[in-house]
Amino acid sequence: MPPYAAPMHNRRADGVREALEQMIVTGELPDGERLDEVSLADRFGCSRTPLREALHALAASGLVQLIPRRGAFVRHPGLEEMVEMFEVMAELEALCGRLAARRVTPALLGALQATVIACEEAVAAGDHDRYYAENERFHLLVYEAAGNGFLAAEAGRLHRRLKPFRRLQLRLRGRMAQSLAEHRTVLSALQDGRPEAAAEALRDHVAVQGGKFNDLMASYRRSSLHAGSETALRA
Amino acid sequence: MPPYAAPMHNRRADGVREALEQMIVTGELPDGERLDEVSLADRFGCSRTPLREALHALAASGLVQLIPRRGAFVRHPGLEEMVEMFEVMAELEALCGRLAARRVTPALLGALQATVIACEEAVAAGDHDRYYAENERFHLLVYEAAGNGFLAAEAGRLHRRLKPFRRLQLRLRGRMAQSLAEHRTVLSALQDGRPEAAAEALRDHVAVQGGKFNDLMASYRRSSLHAGSETALRA
DNA sequence: AACGGATTTCTTGTATACAACATGCTTGAC
DNA sequence: GTCAAGCATGTTGTATACAAGAAATCCGTT
Numbered sequence: 001m002p003p004y005a006a007p008m009h010n011r012r013a014d015g016v017r018e019a020l021e022q023m024i025v026t027g028e029l030p031d032g033e034r035l036d037e038v039s040l041a042d043r044f045g046c047s048r049t050p051l052r053e054a055l056h057a058l059a060a061s062g063l064v065q066l067i068p069r070r071g072a073f074v075r076h077p078g079l080e081e082m083v084e085m086f087e088v089m090a091e092l093e094a095l096c097g098r099l100a101a102r103r104v105t106p107a108l109l110g111a112l113q114a115t116v117i118a119c120e121e122a123v124a125a126g127d128h129d130r131y132y133a134e135n136e137r138f139h140l141l142v143y144e145a146a147g148n149g150f151l152a153a154e155a156g157r158l159h160r161r162l163k164p165f166r167r168l169q170l171r172l173r174g175r176m177a178q179s180l181a182e183h184r185t186v187l188s189a190l191q192d193g194r195p196e197a198a199a200e201a202l203r204d205h206v207a208v209q210g211g212k213f214n215d216l217m218a219s220y221r222r223s224s225l226h227a228g229s230e231t232a233l234r235a
Numbered sequence: 236m237p238p239y240a241a242p243m244h245n246r247r248a249d250g251v252r253e254a255l256e257q258m259i260v261t262g263e264l265p266d267g268e269r270l271d272e273v274s275l276a277d278r279f280g281c282s283r284t285p286l287r288e289a290l291h292a293l294a295a296s297g298l299v300q301l302i303p304r305r306g307a308f309v310r311h312p313g314l315e316e317m318v319e320m321f322e323v324m325a326e327l328e329a330l331c332g333r334l335a336a337r338r339v340t341p342a343l344l345g346a347l348q349a350t351v352i353a354c355e356e357a358v359a360a361g362d363h364d365r366y367y368a369e370n371e372r373f374h375l376l377v378y379e380a381a382g383n384g385f386l387a388a389e390a391g392r393l394h395r396r397l398k399p400f401r402r403l404q405l406r407l408r409g410r411m412a413q414s415l416a417e418h419r420t421v422l423s424a425l426q427d428g429r430p431e432a433a434a435e436a437l438r439d440h441v442a443v444q445g446g447k448f449n450d451l452m453a454s455y456r457r458s459s460l461h462a463g464s465e466t467a468l469r470a
Numbered sequence: 471a472a473c474g475g476a477t478t479t480c481t482t483g484t485a486t487a488c489a490a491c492a493t494g495c496t497t498g499a500c
Numbered sequence: 501g502t503c504a505a506g507c508a509t510g511t512t513g514t515a516t517a518c519a520a521g522a523a524a525t526c527c528g529t530t
Contacts, residue, residue: 011303011482011483011484013484036511037512047484047485047486048484048485048486049284049483049485050483052288052512053287053291053483056288057291057295060292068246068512068513069490069491069492069513070492070511071511071512081384081385084384084386085385087383087386088386095322095326099322148322148323149316150319150320150323151322246513246514247513248513271481272481272482273481283516284513284515284516285514285515287482287483288513303482303483304481304483304520304522305522306481
C-alpha cells in the first residue's frame, strides 16, 4: 500500500506545525493575524528555518495565506467557504459509502458496528466528548471500508479540516441523537450491501441543508474564529 | 472571493518547484529516483534552502515522498493508485456537473459552447494538441460553473495531477471523437438544467471503466514513468 | 573467510548571516 | 499645510555554516 502522507513527528518543524495548527483551529490566533517569523521562532525556541517550513505546510493545508515578501496570515474559512467545504465533504462521504457497500470486509463491518454501539452508550450517557471521538472513528472506518486509499486520504484531510466546526455542531440540542440515528441507517445500508442507500445516507448526514444551515451559522458566529480584522487580507 | 492558492512565480523556490514538477511528470526523473539536495541545488544554481522548499511543496502535491533523515524520492503513482484517483476525479466532476446544471451563468454557458465548437474543429483537423487544450478548458469551465470555489480548487488540483495520464489517453484511436460526443452530452444537460444528467455524463466521461481500463493500463505501461527501481520505496 | 562493531563520511535538519524588497517616517519643497 | 521623494527600519528570501543522524566502510575477532 503506497503511503499518501509522510510520517510525522520526526522533525522539529512538524511539532511547530502541529502547535500552530492547534492555535489556529482553537481560535487563539484570530483570522487575519500576521504570523511574524522571528517572534514565533522566538516563542517556539527554534530558528526561522523550521518555522518557515511549518508555515508553508500550513499554507498547503489552507490554514495560512502566504503572500510573497509580505508574510503569512491566518486564514479562517468564512461562512461561505465552510458551506462549500461541507458540500464537497458530503459528496466524498457519499462516494465512500457507495464504494464501501460493495467492498467492505467483515472485519470492518464489525468495527463499524462496535462504534455504533459505543455511540449509543455515549448518547445514553450524554457524553459529548465520547460521542465525538466515536463519531470520528465511525467516519474514518467508512473511508477505509471504501477500499480506495487515495479517497480515504482526501476524505481524511477534509474531515480533519472541518473538525472544529463539526464539533461545534454536535453541541447543539438533539443533534447527537439525530447523528446516531443516521449512523444506524448508514450501517444498515452497508450491512445489506445497498450502495445508493449508503451514499444517500452519508450525503444527508454530512450535508448542510435546511435547518442545519442556520445551526451552522449560529455556531459559526459563536465560535468567533473570525474575530480578527480583515485589513490584512487586502493583498 | 477568498483565494485558495497563493500567487506564484515570485520566489526563486517556485521556479525550482515548477522545473522539478515538469521533470517528474515528463518522466525525466523516474519513479524512486533519489533527489539529492546539494546536487540539485548545484544544478539549479541556487542554495539548498529554496530547493528544500520546492521539495516540500512537491511532497504536499504527492509527487515526491519525503522520508525524514533519509531524503526525497520521486513517487509516480502506480496503476492501482491511478485508478483510485480517477475514481475520485469522476465523482468530483459529477458533483461539479450537478451543481453547474443549477448554477451556471449564461456567460459560462456561452464559453462552454465555444469550447465545444473549438473541440469539434480540433477533431475535424485531427489536432490532438488543440483538442487537449480545449478539453482542459472545458473541464475548468465546468468547475467554475459549479459556483463552489473550494470545489473548483480541489477539482483543479486533481485534474492537474492526472494531466499527463489524461494526455496519453487522448492519443488512443477514436478516443477524441468519443470524448467530444460526451462533452456535447454534458453541455446539453447543463443547457437544459438537468443536474442528474450532467452528473452522470461527467462521471462516465471521466471514470475508468470497461474498456477504458485496458486502455489506461496500456498507456500506463507505454509511459514508462515507472522505470525506476522500487528499491527506494521500502521505507 | 565471515560476521560484528566502531569509525568515518555523507546527507539531512537547524541555526545564523547576508541580501533584497517592502513599508513607514522624516524632511524638504510647493 | 500638504504632498512627495528619499532614507531608515524591519521583514522576508537566500546563502552558508554547524550539528545530528544514517549509511557505508574498515578493521578486529572468531
